[in-house]
Amino acid sequence: MSVPILELKGLTKRFGGLTAVNDVSFRVEEGGISGLIGPNGAGKTTIFNLITGVYKVSAGDILYKGASIADKEPYKIADLGVTRTFQNIRLFKNLTVLDNVLTASHMSAKYGLAEALFRLPRFRRDEKALREKTMELLSIMGLADRAEVVSNNLPYGLQRRLEITRALALNPKLLLLDEPAAGMNPDETNQLMRLIGEIRGKFKLSVLVIEHHMDLIMGVCEHIHVLNFGCTLADGKPETVANDPKVVDAYLGAEETK
Amino acid sequence: MNLFLQQLVNGLSIGSIYALMAVGYSLVYSIMNFSNFAHGSVIMLGAYFGYYAMTLLGLPFLGGAVAAALGSAGVAIILERLAYKPLRDRRAPFLYFIITAMGASMFIDNSVIATIGPTPKMYPNVFGQGPISIGHIDIGRVDLAMFIISAVALVALILFIDHTKLGKAIQATAYNMKASALMGISPSFVIILVFGIGGGLAGIAGILYGMKYQVFPQIGAITLKSFIAAVFGGLGSLPGALLGALLLGILETFVSGYLSSQYRDLIAFTLLIAMLVIRPSGIMGKNAEDKA
Amino acid sequence: MEYILGIFELSAINLVAVLGLSILTGFTGLFSFGHAGFMAIGAYVGGILTKNLHYPFWVAIIAAGLSAGLVSIVIGRLTLKLKGDYFCIATMGFGEAVRLIFSNMNYVNGARGLADIPQFKGASLAIPFVVAVIAIVVAWNLVNSRQGRNMVAVREEELAAQMAGINVLGSKMVAMIASAVLAGVAGALMANFIGFIAPKSFNMTKSTELTIIVIFGGLGSISGSVIGAFLLTALPELLRAFSDWRLVFYGLAVIVIMVGRPQGLLGGSELTPSGIRKMLADRKAKAAFARAKAGGRES
């Protein structure tokens, strides 16, 4: 079997007395789309925060392409090719759509500080290429006509789309999406489903998505991992997981208390 | 040995003033998670309120102290309503709060300079002349008053926070504003309350500090010391602020006494930076992982 | 005539320092109470080099910028990891410490200050303007580069910036060094323009006055900072009669701006052809957004 793009091994995170993630292990195959589901507070976002280095791991390990990234700084993990979106959108609110994406593509430019301060040739060349590449990405994602709009003024659905676009600007190998369909109507959700499939093919990346919309998860994921109270509840193909009585229980239980 | 005890007494007296300022400031921080950097201006106004209450209205010292406390509490509450609340309501970034505090401080300080003028004013001497001697140690009358009044005010505060319903509401809100709001504690009310208490303590600190030295528009600069004290103790922790303030006061008098007063502030600032580097959460603060 | 020239000289000098703060506060979102400390370092280095060691102006100016920059590396290492209020209090401590050190240094005459520093005259009066123009160009280039965009990302949303592969601490450091160098250069210009410096000229009020200019001009706008620096340096000089009330007005205006129009004069926008186009496009989008929202509510 080939090396998975991401592998969690006995991952554990404690906040004081609370164990938010408890001995979780699973893998995301190269080129695959995997789903991470579970009731509210199950520890899904915490896992994303651990993978991206925002939180320090309490125990266990995180392997990216076979090498541990558990002790790396967040920005270095991003540079390696792991990017994410946020459950509660975090755009650079006062910047335009173009600048949001341009900022994220900074690693594609190679000029140094001195070259920037004095506008040396490489600065001009790189900046021009960067802008072209960004506009191209915006067209692919259907945001080109809004390039000059301040992102805070975008409709909600487009803000989510912009966040994904910004993540793609880093040329990631692994994209983590935290509830990308939250607050969307069924129509928008369908569109998003298609988009996720397209992105995977076009940008040759692997995706790990957190979602509550069951149809989205069942529709796009090839593999699903279910969490409950920080612990693994089930892991496997969508149809197996969906019929697992433990999963049905956890979800129905959660639904009833809502 | 006598010198040592003498310094210790002086240090406790100045430390108790720092404590009055630091505790009020830290109390606001514990609720708002931001520093009221205009705290110094509120202290300065307290010194003027007390001064005018005693000279123009001819009130006795206690009357002056009450006037200073009430006046400063009022100013602090007005400041929160007019300047900070609008920012909170639209969830402005942290930067805006600091800038607003800086503007408020500049406005208050310079209003006093423009109207009352920069000339220092002397409080009437209400405590009598000459130090009080206990054994071989001399205590200035104002210093003694500073210590006693600060101690009374701080004990009253601790009793209030630990043993009254309102005090418990403050604690609950400091621990978790959202959860306590759900339990029926109005955050808005608690915020007004802490600004009022912080302002009141600032007013008392102002009148005492003004009596020890003089009253002038830049007197609020001394709050920097209370910020340092609060950081020593751990921002947002009241016992921490108290301990930090007393330690700082004692340290300062010892440095002045045994080394040179020139180094007093320099050492305070160096310690501040050292503390921030080694243990930013202070002696008693808690080190939590930010929620992302 | 000489008086008017003097005002322009002072404006140009203030502008250099303001540009530094614009980068630090306006673009990176870091607030410093102690920036005058870097100015003091520059002023004293410049003053000593020209007065005691008889170096030419330009050597002193470069040395002043470099010294402030070096100190900022140390200070940045110690303080930039700190969050929010802790950082502010630390900068306060730094600014006051610098002032106290110079006040206690006999070599520079302590609190009485350093007098008889060689002053610009004749052709050398052009130096502040030349430096100001260079500073504008360099600051402009910085904020319009990838390094500059990284700073703005840090200001907007630190966590998202990290997730976009931006070294947050590194970006803050670049901003800190750039602003300290400019402050140091401004300090040296000040020393050689006025001919006298004293520790108390570099207190917290000086720091906050410079920050206020940035706020008036608008956070995140170089052209706003330029306009702000000239207006706010010239205005009080022309309205001397109201000098007592000047800072009262500033303080009030800062509160009103933060509460009512936090973007200041030109927040986030630039007075250039493309900047104005952007502003107009955004107006339209905002209006459309508001219409869509209102429509959505009706249906």
Ligand SMILES: Nc1ncnc2c1ncn2[C@@H]1O[C@H](COP(=O)(O)OP(=O)(O)OP(=O)(O)O)[C@@H](O)[C@H]1O
């Ligand atoms: N920084 C933190 N400090 C303390 N507790 C935390 C922190 N971050 C998360 N938690 C706790 O960890 C648990 C898991 O939270 P997490 O956000 O990972 O849940 P989730 O599965 O993403 O839920 P949701 O579906 O609501 O987004 C919760 O009980 C939460 O309160």
Ligand SMILES: [Mg+2]
């Ligand atoms: Mg979540």
